[in-house]
Amino acid sequence: MRGRSRRIRASASGRDAAGGTAAVLFFSQVVVSGLTIGSLYALTALGFAIIFRATGVVNFAQGEMMMIGAMFALVLFRDYHLGYVASFVLALGAAWIFGALVERVAYRPLLNAPVFTVILSTVAVGQILRSGVRIVRGDELALFPPILSGQPFTFMGISLTLLNIGIVVISLVFLAGFTAFFRWTRIGWAMRATAQNKEAAALVGVSVPMVFSVSWGISAALAAAAGILVAPLITITPDMGVIGIKGFIGAIMGGYNTLSGAVVGGFLLGVLENVTGVYISSTFKDVVTFCVLIAMVMVRPAGLLGTPETRRV
Amino acid sequence: MTRRSLSRAAGWGAGLAVLAAVPLVLPIYHQFVLSLTLVNAIAAMGVNLSMGYAGQVSIGHAGFVAIGAYTAAILMTKMAAPYWVTLPLGGAAAALSGFLIGLPALRLSHLYIGMVTFGFGQAIGFIALNWVALTNGPNGLAVPPITLGSFTFSPDTFYYVIAAAFLLLLWVAKNLVGSRVGRSFLAIRESETAAEAMGVNLVRYKTMAFAVGAAYAGLAGGLYAGLSQFVNPDAFVFLVSVLYLTMNVVGGMGTLAGPLLGAVIFTLMPEMLRTFAEYKELLSGALLLGFLVFFPRGLVGILGPALSRRWPWSGKPAPLPAASSVVDEA
Numbered sequence: 001m002r003g004r005s006r007r008i009r010a011s012a013s014g015r016d017a018a019g020g021t022a023a024v025l026f027f028s029q030v031v032v033s034g035l036t037i038g039s040l041y042a043l044t045a046l047g048f049a050i051i052f053r054a055t056g057v058v059n060f061a062q063g064e065m066m067m068i069g070a071m072f073a074l075v076l077f078r079d080y081h082l083g084y085v086a087s088f089v090l091a092l093g094a095a096w097i098f099g100a101l102v103e104r105v106a107y108r109p110l111l112n113a114p115v116f117t118v119i120l121s122t123v124a125v126g127q128i129l130r131s132g133v134r135i136v137r138g139d140e141l142a143l144f145p146p147i148l149s150g151q152p153f154t155f156m157g158i159s160l161t162l163l164n165i166g167i168v169v170i171s172l173v174f175l176a177g178f179t180a181f182f183r184w185t186r187i188g189w190a191m192r193a194t195a196q197n198k199e200a201a202a203l204v205g206v207s208v209p210m211v212f213s214v215s216w217g218i219s220a221a222l223a224a225a226a227g228i229l230v231a232p233l234i235t236i237t238p239d240m241g242v243i244g245i246k247g248f249i250g251a252i253m254g255g256y257n258t259l260s261g262a263v264v265g266g267f268l269l270g271v272l273e274n275v276t277g278v279y280i281s282s283t284f285k286d287v288v289t290f291c292v293l294i295a296m297v298m299v300r301p302a303g304l305l306g307t308p309e310t311r312r313v
Numbered sequence: 314m315t316r317r318s319l320s321r322a323a324g325w326g327a328g329l330a331v332l333a334a335v336p337l338v339l340p341i342y343h344q345f346v347l348s349l350t351l352v353n354a355i356a357a358m359g360v361n362l363s364m365g366y367a368g369q370v371s372i373g374h375a376g377f378v379a380i381g382a383y384t385a386a387i388l389m390t391k392m393a394a395p396y397w398v399t400l401p402l403g404g405a406a407a408a409l410s411g412f413l414i415g416l417p418a419l420r421l422s423h424l425y426i427g428m429v430t431f432g433f434g435q436a437i438g439f440i441a442l443n444w445v446a447l448t449n450g451p452n453g454l455a456v457p458p459i460t461l462g463s464f465t466f467s468p469d470t471f472y473y474v475i476a477a478a479f480l481l482l483l484w485v486a487k488n489l490v491g492s493r494v495g496r497s498f499l500a501i502r503e504s505e506t507a508a509e510a511m512g513v514n515l516v517r518y519k520t521m522a523f524a525v526g527a528a529y530a531g532l533a534g535g536l537y538a539g540l541s542q543f544v545n546p547d548a549f550v551f552l553v554s555v556l557y558l559t560m561n562v563v564g565g566m567g568t569l570a571g572p573l574l575g576a577v578i579f580t581l582m583p584e585m586l587r588t589f590a591e592y593k594e595l596l597s598g599a600l601l602l603g604f605l606v607f608f609p610r611g612l613v614g615i616l617g618p619a620l621s622r623r624w625p626w627s628g629k630p631a632p633l634p635a636a637s638s639v640v641d642e643a
Contacts, residue, residue, distance in 0.1 A: 058427065058428065060427075113609065117609065119424070119427045120562065121601075123558070124598050125602065127555055135592065248428070249432065287443065290439065293428075297417055297425055298429075
């Protein structure tokens with residue numbers, strides 16, 4: 001009740017003066033731009049969350065998977081002159097195979113190793129991919145065409161582009177799709193069961209190696225999709241994977257162990273970053289982001305929407 | 314004196330003699346590389362104490378090194394503080410931040426500690442890059458020449474400062490590992506629950522593991538600032554944190570000799586592979602992955618049994634956590 005009256009008062013005072021309206025409009029613009037960036041983080045965060053859901057580890061090479069996916073698409077599109085859709089689909093497939101390969105090389109041999117060994121091996125994979133791509137393709141900066149028009153138009157006083165809306169919609173579709181996948185398909189169940197307890201899942205007939213392979217494949221394909229969608233907004237370089245860090249922070253903010261948490265966290269991070277950048281300091285928005293990360297992990301490690309981690313002995 | 318303590322004393326004496334004599338025969342650039350090796354070895358020892366002994370993941374150790382280096386550089390340039398004060402202050406500042414980072418680790422699993430330390434390393438890098446008023450941003454800070462009384466150190470004489478610090482810190486690490494603290498670290502690494510049940514104070518020893526590991530890194534940072542006389546954010550990027558980890562994994566984590574061996578390999582490698590500079594990242598990444606998968610005990614694990622009789626530091630490689638304890642905790 002009190003919250004509601006406060007909200008009404010806030011909107012009324014916003015309507016009072018013309019300056020107030022402009023400020024509100026400006027703020028909405030800042031939030032909307034934040035949501036666009038946030039949708040990219042959300043897609044990346046989703047990729048993190050899927051591997052975590054299925055295998056219980058964090059893939060520190062997720063950003064590099066994104067870069068590899070975008071590189072696949074770039075090579076197909078520019079060097080082999082395939083169409084946009086064909087390049088997109090083939091790149092997703094290639095990324096899937098690639099993700100399964102990484103799982104086979106860097107994750108499966110370490111199934112019985114300590115958790116931190118697995119973390120280190122994903123870190124190693126990230127470094128190998130980054131430097132490998134740099135050796136093969138050099139430090140080129142390559143632009144990739146956007147999936148939709150990047151021409152801005154004005155809607156209710158806020159400047160938007162179709163590309164922005166498209167990316168937001170696509171990430172929401174992915175979220176809905178994967179949520180349904182985890183809830184209603186057999187392989188989705190198998191993935192959740194495996195994350196909870198590998199041995200028990202194997203005992204009830206889940207093919208654990210297959211689950212690992214599929215979840216790394218899906219995650220890599222998702223990362224590739226994110227990479228291809230992001231490519232028009234940032235350039236494709238061997239180092240573009242750093243955006244993966246943001247997805248990772250978004251996933252932590254929202255909650256690692258739920259898909260919706262990761263996506264919400266990604267959007268939230270985008271908005272937070274943009275608001276900090278505009279109202280506080282653009283140079284310090286990354287610092288603010290990391291302070292939020294550390295504070296979040298200290299205060300509520302499960303994230304905003306996540307369920308708290310229970311530790312079994 | 315027993316035979317064993319005699320041979321141990323001989324080992325330290327030989328190490329001391331080699332470290333003291335080497336600069337006399339090396340050209341100046343090689344001497345710089347040797348100093349750098351020792352600085353890296355100190356930082357890698359820090360990672361080893363937190364991670365190899367106490368089992369607390371740290372993938373942002375370059376952040377602690379940066380704190381030590383920038384503390385020294387900033388205090389010297391802005392407040393004209395003597396280097397000998399700033400060096401321990403840098404170590405203390407890093408230890409304090411390690412302690413703070415260690416606090417959430419009390420109730421979190423490895424994955425989250427990994428994320429926190431990773432985020433911490435990134436945040437320090439961003440601050441160093443963006444807080445231009447304090448750190449001079451990407452242009453970095455030039456560190457004034459280091460003096461002791463009327464004597465001014467040059468890079469070749471500063472080697473002796475680094476070598477002394479290295480030996481001191483190695484001695485401290487060796488004693489720490491063999492003490493009650495070190496045994497508590499190992500117990501925590503193997504199983505926190507079992508350690509707690511046996512009376513190990515988790516709050517004290519987990520935060521201590523982070524603080525000690527960070528203090529080593531901070532001191533390494535301060536020594537780096539004194540050696541290179543220049544500090545900028547490029548020296549503390551994520552790649553550097555990974556390099557410290559690689560040194561430990563390839564050398565042999567959880568052994569005293571491991572990080573030293575790793576530091577030697579990964580400081581000399583880029584120098585020897587100068588013509589293949591672009592391959593060095595790929596190679597160190599591949600080595601990290603390869604050792605994790607095929608030789609999780611590192612070079613010490615491979616060479617250790619053969620050397621342990623003669624080499625006082627290698628000892629018995631501490632066993633890695635058993636598979637079962639890990640699966641249960643995940």
